[in-house]
Amino acid sequence: MSSADVTxxxxDLVQIRSENPPGYTDEVIAYIREFCDDIGLKTRTVTRGRRHNLLSAEPKGKLLLCGHVDVVPARDxxxxxxxYAGLIEGGFVHGRGSTDMKGGCAALLVALRNTIDTEGDPGVDVAFVADEEGKGEFGMEQLVGEGILKPCDAIIAEPTPPASPIIxxxxxxxxxxxxxxxSGHASLHPVIGNSAIVQACRYLHFCQRLHEREWPIESEVADAIRVTGKxxxxxxxxxxxxxxRVLSRIMYNPGFIEGGERMNVVAQHCDLSLDMRIPWGCRVDEVIxxxxxxxxxxxxxxxxxxEPSFSRPGNLTKLLCEGIGSVLQTQxxxxxxxxxSDARYLRILGAEVVMYGPGDLNLLHSVNERVPVSMLENCQQVYEYVLNRVSEI
Structure with missing residues (x-):
């Protein structure tokens, strides 16, 4: 294992099943812990049942390398x-989690191994966590909230555009x-009766109007939105x-609408479940x-x-951008x-958190998820560039 390449x-990680639900990560964490043992990195596990997290045993608080190891389910x-075959074919690693985000975890691990082999221990911490794809009940949110994991500058290996680390x-x-x-007889509606289902449907017109509203955005955030838009x-x-619009407006998705008693009865009850994404310049307590x-x-x-989160670009962002430029020969x-992502829990106390990792963004959570081998190798080299210059952070 310790001599295997990033591919x-x-x-290997894709082949170790860790779907969420149920969110069992014990087997994949055992694999990563063995890898860390082989390269001389001391770690500890924080567990709840079969939900396992792996953290540095003796954290140094300088730079955290982070990834989640749970994945969304996949049907055949x-x-x-x-x-879950993890097939390597045609310049890709195929399978659930290859892009989101076991490919990023693999690149972090190999970069750390290579740096230790050539330069010695860079003195960074690791966190491979559970429950990012679920409710966060036993993953990064709880680890930070309970003080088990102290926020510090961090690289999270989530898939990103190749030349655009996410801040x-x-x-x-x-x-x-x-x-x-x-309630009432269906034959009289809509002249008589007040349907809860119709109310829910009308509410979506409000959601669309809310989506059309523009919010004041700071220039530094606006610059990052421009980059991501391209x-x-x-x-x-x-x-x-x-x-x-995706980046600067409130996005909304009516994920579930459930109501009614019978087809021939005007509905007395209806639940509408909404997922909204809140842009910078807006706060949750304004929307409610x-x-x-x-x-x-x-x-x-x-x-x-x-709330929306943002890390003002500092030394870590600068170093990552330099590394990307060096490896990809592009700005x-x-x-x-x-x-x-899990970045929000680390940013809440002021840490500079940057996401950068390999993956095809068009295939997140999709059928036929795969990650290009070239992206795995490039990200590994970018991480090595940073790890060789940790003293500059």
Whole structure:
């Protein structure tokens, strides 16, 4: 294991199943702990049942190398190759988690091994955690919240655009909006009756109006949005205007709508579950009153929330950009993400947290997920560039 290249390590990790749910990470953490033992890195596990996290045994608090090891589930249907085979073919490692984010974890591990072999221990910490793809009940959120893991400058190996390390992410607001109606005979509706389902559907018009609203954004964040907008255009085919909307507006998704008693009865009850992504310049406590005002008779339950986060570019961002430029021979500029990650829990206390890792962003959580071998190798070299210059952070 200790002599395997980054492609082989990624393949091994993909083959160790760690779907969330149920979120069992004991086997994949055991593999990573054995790797760390082989290279002389002392670690400890923090566990709850079969949900395992791996942390440095003697943290130095200088730089944290971080990744999550749980993955979203995959069914066999539609996959060209079995999702957990970890097949290496055609210049890719195929399988669930190869992009999100076992490929990044593999690149961190091999970079750390190579640095120790050539330069000695760089004095950095590691955290390979559970439950990023779930509710966060026993992963980074709890580790930081309970003081088990102290926030410090960190690289999180989430997949990013190749020349754009990520220094910020939008906030998250997940709610359940419960509507109450008045039952009646279906033959009289909509002339008579007050359907809770119709109320929920009308509420989506408010969500669209909220999406259209613009928010004041600081110039430094606006610059990062511009960089990411260009990357999204290139990588996903979004138009410039659509990319800007994704990054600068409130995005909303009605994930579930559940209600009604019978087809021939006007619905008395309906639950609408909403996932909203909150842009910079806006706060969760601004959005909730707007939601309540749009449906004063509905009950709104907040299921999860986090504010937008942003790390002002410092020495770590500068060093990562230099490393990307050295390896890829292109200018690197920091950007932001429309999605959430474990970075928010580390940023909350002021740490400079930068996400940078390998992966095809079009294949996140998708059928036929795969990671290019070239990206694995390039990211490994970028990490080595940083690890050889930790004293500059």
């Amino acid at each position: 082989e390590i990624c393949s 249907e539609g996959w060209i190759h079995p999702p 910020g992410e939008k906030g998250v607001l997940r709610t359940r909006v419960t509507f109450s109606g008045e 990357a999204l255009e290139s990588l996903t085919g979004l138009s410039a205007s659509d990319a800007d 009153p707007l939601m309540k005002a749009a449906a004063p008779d509905a009950a709104i339950t907040v299921l999860e929330s986090s 690197a500029e920091p950007g932001v993400s429309q999605a959430g």
